[in-house]
Amino acid sequence: NKKKDFSFSNRGKTLEDELNETNEYYLQMGLAVIHKKPVPVQIVKVEYPSRSAAVIREAYFRTPSTTDYNGVWNGRYIDFEAKETENKTSFPLKNIHDHQIHHMSQVVKQQGMAFMIIRFSSLQRYFIMHFEELEVFWDRMVAGGRKSIPLQEIEETAIEVVPGAFPRLDFLPALQQLQMKHT
Amino acid sequence: NKKKDFSFSNRGKTLEDELNETNEYYLQMGLAVIHKKPVPVQIVKVEYPSRSAAVIREAYFRTPSTTDYNGVWNGRYIDFEAKETENKTSFPLKNIHDHQIHHMSQVVKQQGMAFMIIRFSSLQRYFIMHFEELEVFWDRMVAGGRKSIPLQEIEETAIEVVPGAFPRLDFLPALQQLQMKHT
Ligand SMILES: [Mg+2]
Ligand SMILES: [Mg+2]
Numbered sequence: 001n002k003k004k005d006f007s008f009s010n011r012g013k014t015l016e017d018e019l020n021e022t023n024e025y026y027l028q029m030g031l032a033v034i035h036k037k038p039v040p041v042q043i044v045k046v047e048y049p050s051r052s053a054a055v056i057r058e059a060y061f062r063t064p065s066t067t068d069y070n071g072v073w074n075g076r077y078i079d080f081e082a083k084e085t086e087n088k089t090s091f092p093l094k095n096i097h098d099h100q101i102h103h104m105s106q107v108v109k110q111q112g113m114a115f116m117i118i119r120f121s122s123l124q125r126y127f128i129m130h131f132e133e134l135e136v137f138w139d140r141m142v143a144g145g146r147k148s149i150p151l152q153e154i155e156e157t158a159i160e161v162v163p164g165a166f167p168r169l170d171f172l173p174a175l176q177q178l179q180m181k182h183t
Numbered sequence: 184n185k186k187k188d189f190s191f192s193n194r195g196k197t198l199e200d201e202l203n204e205t206n207e208y209y210l211q212m213g214l215a216v217i218h219k220k221p222v223p224v225q226i227v228k229v230e231y232p233s234r235s236a237a238v239i240r241e242a243y244f245r246t247p248s249t250t251d252y253n254g255v256w257n258g259r260y261i262d263f264e265a266k267e268t269e270n271k272t273s274f275p276l277k278n279i280h281d282h283q284i285h286h287m288s289q290v291v292k293q294q295g296m297a298f299m300i301i302r303f304s305s306l307q308r309y310f311i312m313h314f315e316e317l318e319v320f321w322d323r324m325v326a327g328g329r330k331s332i333p334l335q336e337i338e339e340t341a342i343e344v345v346p347g348a349f350p351r352l353d354f355l356p357a358l359q360q361l362q363m364k365h366t
Contacts (some may be wrong), residue, residue: 033289038223041239043195056224059239066218070253072260075294079255106216109260 015084015119019069022167026073032172034071034078040064046110065134066103067114073175077112079104084119091118092146093141099119101138104131113178117161117171128174130182196351198267198302202252205350209256214355217254217261223247248295249286256358260295262287267302273331274301276324284321288313296361300344300354301337311357312341313365 011043016036026032045058067081081104096116104114114131136157137149175180199219209215228241250264265289266278279299287297297314319340320332342357 027289030289030292033286033293038245038247039226041224041226041242043222043224053243056242056244057240059224059242060236061239062221064221070291072262072290072295075260077190077255077258077260077295103216106210106213107255108227109213110255112216112255112260144250181211 015082015117015121016068018119018163018168019082019117022169022171023069025070025167026172032071032073032074032078034069036069037064037066063099065099067100070130073172076175076179077107077110078175079107079112079114080117082117084121086121087119087148088122088151090150091120091154092148093138094147096134096138101135105135108132110129113175113182115178117169118158120151124163126161126163126169127154127158128161128171128178129154130178132182133157185188187251192312198265198300198304199251200267201302201351202300205354206252206254208350210354215253215254215256215261219252220247226255243348246280246282250283255333256355259358259362260290260293261358262290262295262297263300265300265302267304269304270331271303271334272365273333274303274337275331276321279317279321280351288318291315296358296365298361300352301341303334307346309344309352310337310341310348311344311354311361312337313361315365316340 001119020036023032023034023036026034040062041059042062043059045056047055047057049055067079069082070079072075072078081096081100083091085091085095107114108131116129116131116134118127118129119125137153141147159177161169161171161174163169195208206215206217206219209217223245224242225245226239226242228239230238230240250262252265252328253260253262255261257298264279266274268274268278290297291314298310299314299317301312302308303309320336326328342360344354344357345353346352
């Protein structure tokens with residue numbers, strides 16, 4: 001007779017789990033159509049056993065050329081990368097790749113919304129940072145400056161999303177705010 | 184001393200090859216940001232040989248929950264499925280899956296542009312059909328009608344894209360037309 005401890009029911013969930021649940025909720029409610037992109041894999045060898053499904057026997061992980069999530073909300077293209085850190089005082093920029101920055105900058109040029117969702121896992125705090133803010137910190141690093149974004153600067157430039165019970169990470173209201181700030 | 188026969192240089196290219204080339208051109212020119220989604224794969228076993236890349240040793244193909252391509256063009260979310268047929272007189276609807284129809288209908292409800300690109304490979308003809316047209320033929324089939332769309336009906340409801348040298352399949356002008364027809 002195992003009792004489920006609801007107060008800890010969110011323990012062990014990755015940011016990806018939380019976002020997938022939230023996106024599934026948005027999809028069911030007709031609020032947004034957002035999906036995580038599959039992990040890109042280079043397939044080398046496939047076996048076709050008779051009477052059963054094909055089995056991939058040799059494949060390699062490829063570097064993604066874009067971000068984790070994209071979709072459409074209220075007529076707008078949205079595109080984001082989700083990142084979590086165990087750090088308590090800053091977000092390390094080494095978590096982000098060049099090609100992701102490049103992709104987000106292309107999206108913004110096409111008038112899409114590009115942003116990053118950051119989870120400070122030990123603090124249970126979540127932030128949405130528009131690409132145009134992220135780019136400033138990225139450029140500062142490239143110019144020889146800090147290799148991380150201090151929490152205080154994140155608090156000043158990003159929108160905090162307070163997690164709830166369900167959906168866990170209701171980020172659409174934050175997008176409404178982003179939209180007003182970055183046309 | 185092999186001479187390249189340019190008149191046949193496009194032979195053997197799949198529709199996916201042609202679209203990837205075109206999308207790469209659009210990306211380079213800053214005209215649109217459209218990517219093919221990776222094939223979704225369920226990874227079961229991974230080996231980590233020392234000093235070399237991780238090798239996936241057991242994985243299975245999963246059913247995609249969305250369409251092949253999506254992205255942003257000129258502030259609009261675009262989403263499409265690419266299909267080719269060797270047929271000369273009609274497009275068989277069995278090429279399309281339920282969940283793709285469902286996904287496209289969700290996209291249109293969020294005011295995204297959803298459509299299908301059809302290649303009649305033997306005829307070298309290409310058509311762009313908006314989801315709202317496709318849905319009519321789909322519903323007709325579900326109601327017990329034809330299981331394919333006759334070429335003539337495609338000519339009447341879709342926009343033909345005449346292939347060129349480079350980019351091979353310049354479909355953005357057709358999207359401009361779609362946009363005017365289906366706000
Ligand atoms: Mg990520
Ligand atoms: Mg396809």
